[in-house]
Amino acid sequence: MINFPLPRLDKDKKLQKYLLKFCRIKKGEVWDDPKKKHKVACIDAEDNSAIKKLMGRNKAKLAVQDPPYNMVAFQKTRAEEFAKWCGSWIKNTEEILSENSSLYVWLGADQKNHLEPFAEFILMMRITGFNSKSFITMRNQRGYGTQMNWMSIRQELLYYTKGKPVFNIEGVYTDIPKVLKGYYKEVKGIKTENLQRSKSVNIRAGNVWIDVQQVFHLLEENVNGCFAQKPLKAIERIINVSSNKNDRVVDFFAHAGTTLIACERLKRKCTTVDIDPIYCEISIRRLEHLRETGQTGWQNSNPFADEILDSRTIKSYLKKEYNIVYKK
Numbered sequence: 001m002i003n004f005p006l007p008r009l010d011k012d013k014k015l016q017k018y019l020l021k022f023c024r025i026k027k028g029e030v031w032d033d034p035k036k037k038h039k040v041a042c043i044d045a046e047d048n049s050a051i052k053k054l055m056g057r058n059k060a061k062l063a064v065q066d067p068p069y070n071m072v073a074f075q076k077t078r079a080e081e082f083a084k085w086c087g088s089w090i091k092n093t094e095e096i097l098s099e100n101s102s103l104y105v106w107l108g109a110d111q112k113n114h115l116e117p118f119a120e121f122i123l124m125m126r127i128t129g130f131n132s133k134s135f136i137t138m139r140n141q142r143g144y145g146t147q148m149n150w151m152s153i154r155q156e157l158l159y160y161t162k163g164k165p166v167f168n169i170e171g172v173y174t175d176i177p178k179v180l181k182g183y184y185k186e187v188k189g190i191k192t193e194n195l196q197r198s199k200s201v202n203i204r205a206g207n208v209w210i211d212v213q214q215v216f217h218l219l220e221e222n223v224n225g226c227f228a229q230k231p232l233k234a235i236e237r238i239i240n241v242s243s244n245k246n247d248r249v250v251d252f253f254a255h256a257g258t259t260l261i262a263c264e265r266l267k268r269k270c271t272t273v274d275i276d277p278i279y280c281e282i283s284i285r286r287l288e289h290l291r292e293t294g295q296t297g298w299q300n301s302n303p304f305a306d307e308i309l310d311s312r313t314i315k316s317y318l319k320k321e322y323n324i325v326y327k328k
């Protein structure tokens, strides 16, 4: 049971207005980590000069981008326009990445609508300075379309590079043990079985990730109120493989601050951006919460629970609209 639930924030403008006053940065502002590792900025990913100013002379080794596809803002937007919009923040990403670096982009593909905007996006990427490296599919547990279609349980993740970036092979292994023996091969005249030759007793994730649990309310990492949170395990896999300790990692669509949390845990420096001050605040609070408690999210609570408990107005609003009761 969640003690202090928070409804989906994107769907409730009034609740957003209430929470805005608890946010420490406004549009155009930057939060500098007192420990001097990370930065959280409330800016538009398309804003070239704001992104450049934010980065200063720092270049990042890795970008993990999770744009708001299939969301309210883009539901009525044509896929071509979406791809054009992506082109502008991809250009910004390219400019602030170092010579040898990696870019990962989470994308949707609407199976009922010619898999938009997947094709438009990958075609747009052909005219950038990035090289395509992999098309990863992550398996979700929940899906949609079970009666008259194959249940959609995939999440697309594209991997691009600039130059020759690091690829830490030890990070590609899952926790799933290898069980199949076979594939005999002669090494120096001796017949060896595949387990003898391999680097790990576990299988590689490959480009189909079946071992990542989708975020839901019972997980510690859950951030109530957020609706598009990526699993920490997936982001940590990307960071482990495509960056080294102390490298700078960027994420232009922070939301629940998953990349920031992963960077803190894996000793990378994170520069993250969200256009909405509420998600900037959530990201900062999630980092502070991690540093104070060691926990990666709120599970039974939410980032604004204390303020809500102290606010008669918000409490009565939540009771009236959602029948949610806040009690100490």
Ligand SMILES: C[S@@+](CC[C@H](N)C(=O)[O-])C[C@H]1O[C@@H](n2cnc3c(N)ncnc32)[C@H](O)[C@@H]1O
Residues within 6 Å of the ligand: 043, 044, 045, 046, 066, 067, 068, 069, 226, 228, 229, 230, 231, 252, 253, 254, 255, 256, 257, 258, 259, 273, 274, 275, 276, 279
């Ligand atoms: C799909 S969510 C990202 C989820 C994130 N990876 C996580 O694990 O929590 C997209 C986020 O992008 C933000 N956003 C939308 N348009 C933006 C823009 N032009 N610039 C920066 N952020 C934007 C939204 O406010 C939302 O929080």
